[in-house]
Amino acid sequence: MPAELTPAPARRRGRPQRLPEDPHTVASGQVGCDQRIAWLLSVNRVLGPDPDLARRDGFIAALRENGVAVDASRVSRWESGLQPLPSRVVATYEQVLGLSSGSLVSVAAGLRRSFGSGPTPRENALSDTEMSDAELNRLIDLTEAGNATGADWLRLADHLSRFDRVFLREQDWTALCHELVTELGSAVGAGYVRRYEAAAAFIRHTNARRHLIMAIGRFVTHPDAQVVAPVLNLLSEVPDPAAAALTLRMLAADTDNIYLRRAASSVAAVKLARGHFDDAALPRLESHVLGALRRGESLDGRLDSFDLAVRLPASSWQQVTGGLRTRRAHGLVEQARQGDELVPSARAASVVAELAPSIQAATPTHQAQDPDLMLRRLLREALLHSHKPRRHHAALLIAASPYAPAAARLLLDLAADTNDLMAARAWTVLMRLGDGGRRDRVVELAAKEERPTIRARALVNAGLGGAMTSEQNRAITAGYDERRSLERHATLFALGMAGAPELGELADHPDPETQRAAKWWLTQGPAIHDADVAR
Known part of the structure; x- marks a missing residue:
């Protein structure tokens, strides 16, 4: 329990915040x-x-x-x-x-x-009144026991953030941070967003930061960890040297876990954009980008490294371009460095011009509405902006709006597009929006999709929806192939988040990696859907 809480000093009111806009994707900087x-x-x-x-x-x-x-x-x-x-x-x-x-x-x-x-x-602050000691005790007990909702975590973080110093026993900080990080690995929808914001408050707090970074490190470096990015993203929130060092270590070429390297690349792009790295880190970032771009994967398959390439300083990008084998990779990065979109501007505008009116027309309203220009802007960013945080937060805004169900239904149609990039981007946005009431369709597409990278994203969406029927569990398991790492990982994610009984069988699979992954999921538990959030 808190032995002492030291109030934060009053600060002067800040200026209104502005999101930096790029001229190629929006018409106004306002x-x-x-x-x-x-x-x-x-x-x-x-x-x-x-x-x-x-x-x-x-x-x-x-x-x-x-x-x-x-x-x-x-x-x-x-x-x-x-x-x-x-x-x-x-x-x-x-x-x-x-x-x-x-x-x-x-x-x-x-x-x-x-x-x-x-x-x-x-x-x-969420309210003008402070929390009572009794309520604080209740929240800490609730969170440590693993019985808290995202709203509970948010209230606890809000209260602790009011103070510059919060003194808890070492084991209390360790237990709180361990539980929060573990829940981030399985929470979905608003439950995840609320927990992430609580964790972002923790990692910015003087007393909690060290404990949370240690909890992140333990979670993502577990040799069998199957979920990395939702937790590792927290390292982008602070310029702390320990967070920068851990990110670079996860980015190392000798790291066996490809998913850890990809997540670290995404975090590095954000930290680079926010000025969290010193010049000494640039050669390591350049080396990683060069290796990723030279592997010849599809744009979608290397999107995290692509984002990092776009954020590199001009001098670093020049170092990378000298080692590229093809002009295609160079051209794609140059396009994004100039326009901050993954596809040419005309193509981006065409996609959104078709989607936005349909989403607006399919959303119930009490009176006639003018075209929603903000919806168009957010759709364009969520699908096609080159910087992951812009895509992520644009998608979260749509997900928290009444447009979410209609947007999800129409994006699910786009997910079946023959264009691999558009299909993959649609599935990724759906990870934030949910299935729009078309859960069975998501599972059906995940089971029959033949393109590996697209199938992997569809399987992730199937897992985010939680429990599946026995027939659906069998359909997902039927496509399992331990020889294809991407689909193996995504299939186990779907079954793990669904809490499928087939995990028990896979824990005895002859393939050692399958065994370890299935056992990790059995320990981690299924998707966390907060009871106070409508599904």
């Missing part, structure tokens, strides 16, 4: 973090199931019933993006609109943290 968060609140109100709350006067009345006295002018400012919104305002929207606690707060906090200096501690 659509930043604040505007995106305002859009998220607005569409959840206007396109929500309650027609009274969709009207501004009805929403204001509901706010007043919940003890929040505001007028139309203030709500207008909240939903225009003209000022940063404190987390407690976002939490108020969740409460009034009947959304899961932290479902919007976590998405907004992640966006601000990733693309700006973030709000001040006062703005970041």
Whole structure:
């Protein structure tokens, strides 16, 4: 239990945060973090199931019933993006609109943290009142026992972040961080996003950082670990030398785990963009990029290394280009370095021009709506931006909006596209959006897809959906081939997250790698779907 909590000193209010925009993918530099968060609140109100709350006067009345006295002018400012919104305002929207606690707060906090200096501690607080000691004790007991939801983790992190110093016993910090990191390996949807934001708060806290980095290291370096990226991504959140050193170690060419190298490449790209590496790290990053680009894989297969190549300083990129064997790899990276998209601008615009109106038309509304330009922008970024954090956060914004079900259904159609890159990108966005109520279709496609890299992503989506029927478990297992590492890994992910009984059989498989992976999943447990999040 906390022996002492030292309050954080008051800080001056920060400037409104702006998401850096690239001129090739957007028309204006004025659509930043604040505007995106305002859009998220607005569409959840206007396109929500309650027609009274969709009207501004009805929403204001509901706010007043919940003890929040505001007028139309203030709500207008909240939903225009003209000022940063404190987390407690976002939490108020969740409460009034009947959304899961932290479902919007976590998405907004992640966006601000990733693309700006973030709000001040006062703005970041979920409420104006502090947690009681009894409630703090309850939350710590709940989290250590593995019985906490993502909302519980978020509340605990919010409380601890109010203090510069939080003194817990060593074993308490170790237990908390171990449990949180382990849950990140299996949590899905809003449950994962809320836990990730809690972990991001932990890793930025002076007292928790060392313990969380150690927990990350133990988890991802386990010789049989089957889930790496959702945990390793936390190293991108801080410029801590230990985090940079661990990232470079995971990136090393002699690392046996290909999935660990890919995840480390993605983290390195983010850390490089955020200035977390010194010049001494550049030769190692250059060497990794050169090796990845020379292997001749498809663009989708080397996307994490591609992202890192795009973020390299100009001098480092020149060093890499001298060692490339083909001009194709050079041309793809140059295109992204100039335009920050994976495909030519005209192709990106064409894809979104077809998707966005269909998604908007398939989303229920209480009144006629104008074309949603923000939806178009987010779809384009989620599918085709060259930088993974931009793709990730754009997808999370859509996933937290009422557009998510329709977007998921239409992207599932795109996932069957004959173009490998577009199909793979659609499946990846679906990992954030869910299946849109087409769970059986996801499993069907995963079982019959013949393209290895596309099948792997489809299998991951099947696993993220949780438990499958006995027939579906057998269909997924029927395609298992231990000789193909990519599909072996993805199949075991699907079965592991589904908690399929076939894992027990695979734990006795003659292939040693299959045995170890199946046993790891039996220890890790199935997907965590928070009970307070609608599925």
